[in-house]
Amino acid sequence: MYTLYYYPRNANLAPHYLLRYMDLDYQLELVDRKSNAQKSAAYMKLNPSGRIPTLVDDDLVLFESPAICIYLCEQHPEHGLIPPIGDKQRPLFFQWLAYLNNTLQTELLLFHYPQRHTTDSQGADSIVAAQHTRLADILAVIDDQLGMNAYLIGDKITACDFFLFMLVGWAMPMNKSPLAFSHLADYLQRIAQIPSVREVAEIEGVDLSAFD
Numbered sequence: 001m002y003t004l005y006y007y008p009r010n011a012n013l014a015p016h017y018l019l020r021y022m023d024l025d026y027q028l029e030l031v032d033r034k035s036n037a038q039k040s041a042a043y044m045k046l047n048p049s050g051r052i053p054t055l056v057d058d059d060l061v062l063f064e065s066p067a068i069c070i071y072l073c074e075q076h077p078e079h080g081l082i083p084p085i086g087d088k089q090r091p092l093f094f095q096w097l098a099y100l101n102n103t104l105q106t107e108l109l110l111f112h113y114p115q116r117h118t119t120d121s122q123g124a125d126s127i128v129a130a131q132h133t134r135l136a137d138i139l140a141v142i143d144d145q146l147g148m149n150a151y152l153i154g155d156k157i158t159a160c161d162f163f164l165f166m167l168v169g170w171a172m173p174m175n176k177s178p179l180a181f182s183h184l185a186d187y188l189q190r191i192a193q194i195p196s197v198r199e200v201a202e203i204e205g206v207d208l209s210a211f212d
Contacts, residue, residue, distance in 0.1 A: 002026040002072075005046065005054040007033045008204040009169070011065040011105075012053030016204065017162040018072050020196040022079045028203075066101045069159045081159045092153045096145075096160045100167060104138050107131060108170045136176045143181035151187075165191045169206060179210065 002019060006012035006028055019026045031037045031052050039050045047054040047063040054061065055068045057075075062068050073082035083090040114127035142164070145152060152160045168178045168188060179185045191197060192211035201208050 003029055003056040004068075005029045005031050005043070005052060005056075006204075007031050007038075007052050009206055010052045011166070013166040013169070013200070013204060013206070014065050014159070014163040015053060015055060015068040015072060016200050017165065017197060018069055018081065018159055020200050021162070021194070022072070022076050022081070023196075024072070024076065066097050066163070069097070069163060073159050080156060083153075083158070089153050093158055093160060096152050097163060099141075100160065100163050104135075104142075104164075104167050104171075107134055107138060108167060111135060111174075132175045135171060135174055139171065139176075139178055139181055139184060143184045146183040146187050161191060162197075165197065172210065 002024060004012055004015060004019065004026055006016060007030065010033070016028075031043060031054075033052070037043060038047075038052055043054075044050055046056070046061050049063060051063065053065060053068060054063045055071070056062075057071075062071055070082065073079070077084065083093050111128060111131035114124035114131075118124060118127060142152070149155065151157050152164060165188065168184075171178050178188065189211050192208045198208065200206070
């Protein structure tokens, strides 16, 4: 049985979506950020970065959400959520997962936690203002890609799509909502109707009403 250490609506959402979509045997272990439990000695033994999520599979302890997603997909290839070795879509899978994690997620963290990136008490507002434009440019790249494909890397859903759906939820407060991008909006509405996505959303308190 897998154990996913999580906190609602954090970066554990993408692996949680995968666990539920693949109907795997798993349990959730809450790491209470309100009490800073992710920095506790017990949790830091599992995840020295003191961040969420962490996945435990027998004697394997794995952190970083993209790595967990890749591991789950490769452990259960019958679900087709990662292209197999030799498939020309496999490098595209890693390209888009890297883009989502290194570009979109990084910029979203800057948007939501600007105070971590400046010592100027007035600087946070300027960072947020700039991020509205920066994030809109990133979503435009994704929207163009979805104009050519049903899903991010082709005509089949992959782990990249669950990762993107997680991140888009964090982007909803932007001046230009993700739903303002036509291809992206259609795509998000389809993803939001997947039964397992709705089940995870209920567990983690994710409001999907904007996508109905």
